[in-house]
Structures are given as structure tokens and as C-alpha cells.
């Protein structure tokens with residue numbers, strides 16, 4: 094009987110990349126002062142014996158870094174490993190443990206390029222495992238629960254933090270000191286409670302199986318950079334980024350992705366030189382940038398990022414530029430993904 098239930102469990106692979114979920118502090122009181130990326134994947138899994146009731150779980154250490162240091166090469170390496178595992182008949186679901194600082198970028202990247210309907214869950218924690226009320230254990234338990242569930246198939250890359258199931262496309266780190274850190278302007282897709290998931294809505298944007306992008310066809314990612322806007326901003330950063338080889342610049346704009354009159358001439362000139370200009374917004378609760386609102390995008394041949402924040406806009410721009418450098422095509426992709 095025991096053996097029978099064992100064989101029915103889903104096979105879930107935990108790909109560990111580091112972050113605070115693998116962090117360690119000097120004392121249990123250190124919830125904010127600690128070193129990220131210290132604990133190995135075997136130890137993370139062994140720390141939660143209850144996982145064995147949810148799935149057959151095995152771990153792989155893909156890298157061991159704090160996520161603020163992730164590079165495009167790291168993204169590609171992770172993406173390729175995820176694709177290999179997703180292609181394997183022996184794998185039913187994939188969990189990626191990740192630092193929270195760039196978790197939203199990696200989750201969105203995988204959401205765009207992984208051609209699978211198998212569950213891919215990205216998870217992190219706000220406190221290291223050594224701290225009182227550490228959140229990593231439950232977040233990881235929830236990630237494995239969702240990864241091993243039938244209902245999570247075909248819903249794109251997901252993020253399980255603070256008992257919520259979020260779309261990897263929409264979710265963003267909104268605060269750096271609370272365990273309730275990850276939010277989406279459009280709300281979570283569901284909840285996971287005591288190892289069971291409860292769903293309320295589905296992602297509307299193209300992802301995974303329905304995406305025109307495939308990690309297997311992406312050899313490298315082009316240089317896309319972000320320039321931040323504010324009162325009295327100068328055009329120095331924009332020009333410098335273009336000069337250093339950026340193929341597209343994400344304008345992390347004020348409000349509705351608005352552009353200072355001090356910067357507009359430089360952006361017009363850069364576009365004429367072939368650099369793609371993509372207007373996003375750095376407003377905290379989620380921007381909503383529309384074409385030809387605030388700036389004449391049609392006239393200047395600029396692109397708008399719509400509701401994608403600057404760091405997510407950078408991910409889509411890089412992936413999109415592997416296929417096209419046509420601004421109209423880029424804009425279509427920014428509406429569809």
C-alpha cells in the first residue's frame with residue numbers, strides 16, 4: 094500500500110539558485126542582517142520532511158548567488174536547465190528557489206521562453222532560514238504543493254510567496270522588509286493552504302505553450318538598459334547607456350511614463366540612431382502606460398511597456414529583440430505578453 098501511494102506521487106525537481114531562502118544569519122534575531130546564498134539545496138529539502146508526502150522531491154544546485162547579482166548568462170543557463178527537465182518524462186513539476194530581489198524578472202523570463210505546460214514555480218523568502226518566523230520553509234512547501242498539482246498545468250510560471258499563488262508575469266516585490274512582499278496590481282491567481290491550492294483566476298497574457306519565444310532558439314540576450322526619471326533629470330544616463338551599446342533603453346518614467354522636456358530631444362536622437370525607446374513607469378503600485386498619452390509615440394516611433402514595470406519591460410525587450418528590431422512588432426509583443 095505504502096509503495097503504491099509512493100508511485101502515485103508527482104516527481105518534482107527543486108532547482109536552487111541561492112537568495113535569502115538559502116541565507117544564514119548569526120543569530121535567530123537577525124531577520125534582515127545575514128548572508129544570502131549559503132545553504133545548499135539538499136539541506137533545504139532535508140529541512141522539510143513533510144515534502145515527501147507531497148511529491149518525490151530531488152534537488153539540483155544550479156548556482157549559489159544573491160539574486161541582485163544574476164546575469165543574462167545565469168538566466169539563460171537556468172532557462173535551459175528548466176527546459177531540459179520539462180522535456181523529461183520523469184519530471185512532473187519544477188520549483189526554482191531564488192533570491193527575491195530579481196525573482197520577478199526570472200519568473201517573467203521563464204514565463205516567456207519555456208515551452209511546457211508543466212508547473213514551474215519560482216519561490217524565495219524574505220527572512221533567512223536561521224531567523225525567527227522564517228518564511229522560506231512554508232513558501233517552499235507551498236511551491237512543491239503547487240508544482241505537484243494537476244491544476245497548476247498550463248497556467249504559466251507561478252510564484253508562491255506568503256500563501257498566495259501569483260502569476261510570474263504580474264508579480265513584483267513591493268517592499269523589502271515584510272514577508273508580505275510580493276504583490277500584483279491585478280491580484281493573486283489563487284491561494285495555497287496546508288498543501289492544497291485554491292484557484293480564483295487565470296492569466297490573460299500569452300505565456301509558455303502559447304508564446305512565440307523558445308529558450309532553445311535563444312543563443313544570447315541583447316543589451317537592454319534602464320534609465321530612471323525624476324525631477325530635474327538630465328539626459329546623461331540615457332546617452333551613456335546608448336553609447337555603451339544598449340539596443341533598447343527602458344525609460345523608467347514618472348507617472349504615465351512621462352518624459353521630461355530635458356530628455357525628449359536625446360531620446361528622439363537615440364531613436365534615429367536605431368536605439369529602441371520603451372516608455373515604462375516607476376510608480377510603486379504598478380504603472381499603466383498608453384501609446385500617445387503624455388508623448389506622441391507614433392511620431393517619435395517609441396514603444397510603450399503598458400503595465401510592465403521597468404525591470405519586467407527589460408526582460409520582454411531582450412527576449413523580443415532576439416526575434417525582431419521592428420518597433421511595431423515590439424509594440425505588438427508589449428500588448429500581448
Ligand SMILES: NC(=O)C[C@H](N)C(=O)O
Nearest residue numbers: 112113159160192193194
Ligand atoms: N530576500 C532576498 O532573497 C534578497 C536577496 N538579496 C536576494 O535577492 O538574493
